[in-house]
Amino acid sequence: MSTLRKRITLSALSFSICAGISGAVFAQSLGSPISESQLRGFDLIAPPDGSGYPEGGGTALQGKIIFESRCSACHGMGGEGTSAATRLVGGDMQSEERPIRTVGSYWPHASTLFDYVQRAMPADAPKSLSSSEVYQVIAYILNMNGIIEASLVLNRDSLLQVEMPNKDGFIDRSQAL
Numbered sequence: 290m291s292t293l294r295k296r297i298t299l300s301a302l303s304f305s306i307c308a309g310i311s312g313a314v315f316a317q318s319l320g321s322p323i324s325e326s327q328l329r330g331f332d333l334i335a336p337p338d339g340s341g342y343p344e345g346g347g348t349a350l351q352g353k354i355i356f357e358s359r360c361s362a363c364h365g366m367g368g369e370g371t372s373a374a375t376r377l378v379g380g381d382m383q384s385e386e387r388p389i390r391t392v393g394s395y396w397p398h399a400s401t402l403f404d405y406v407q408r409a410m411p412a413d414a415p416k417s418l419s420s421s422e423v424y425q426v427i428a429y430i431l432n433m434n435g436i437i438e439a440s441l442v443l444n445r446d447s448l449l450q451v452e453m454p455n456k457d458g459f460i461d462r463s464q465a466l
């Protein structure tokens with residue numbers, strides 16, 4: 290074989306080896322296509338404008354049972370938390386040392402509570418609650434914070450009527466500038 294032929298054969302060989310390796314790497318990093326039902330598991334945005342809420346509902350009385358079995362290990366029986374990050378009840382934004390932020394003292398919209406719990410809680414099994422269970426357990430958190438009555442049926446309509454204590458505690462920077 291001539292030297293030139295050898296070179297061409299060698300470069301063709303190394304090209305196909307490289308192409309083979311990079312092909313394998315691409316095939317791994319591209320993953321598999323997401324299905325419609327998997328996509329629905331991520332399409333969970335429930336903003337304060339009232340869009341994106343599922344059917345279902347329930348009361349704090351129903352939510353108490355869910356909270357005690359699915360949430361209290363990390364959040365305490367009364368929502369007092371097992372750490373500063375897991376405290377859900379009480380709190381004080383005017384506290385002398387530093388603000389004590391909880392769902393009750395800090396969060397401006399009840400819709401955030403629905404969105405967050407539906408998406409991320411319980412932390413040891415996210416997305417394992419039905420929509421009605423989410424309404425019920427957040428009704429219980431709101432009730433423990435003295436924001437709604439235990440008998441109020443929380444659903445996509447009543448949730449938007451809930452007034453959070455700190456709703457005016459934020460500045461809309463687009464308006465302020």
Ligand code: HEC
Pocket residue numbers: 355356359360361362363364374375376377390391392402405406410411412413418426427
């Ligand atoms: C295995 C432990 C665990 C369980 C069980 C659990 N959580 Fe949590 N939860 C956490 C942790 C940890 C955080 C704080 C996450 C962070 O700050 O990023 C949190 C944060 C939250 C918050 C936001 C608090 C805030 O002010 O930022 C809410 C609301 C909440 N959880 C609700 C629930 C509900 C409702 C359940 C039961 C259905 C539940 N959690 C079950 C561990 C848990």
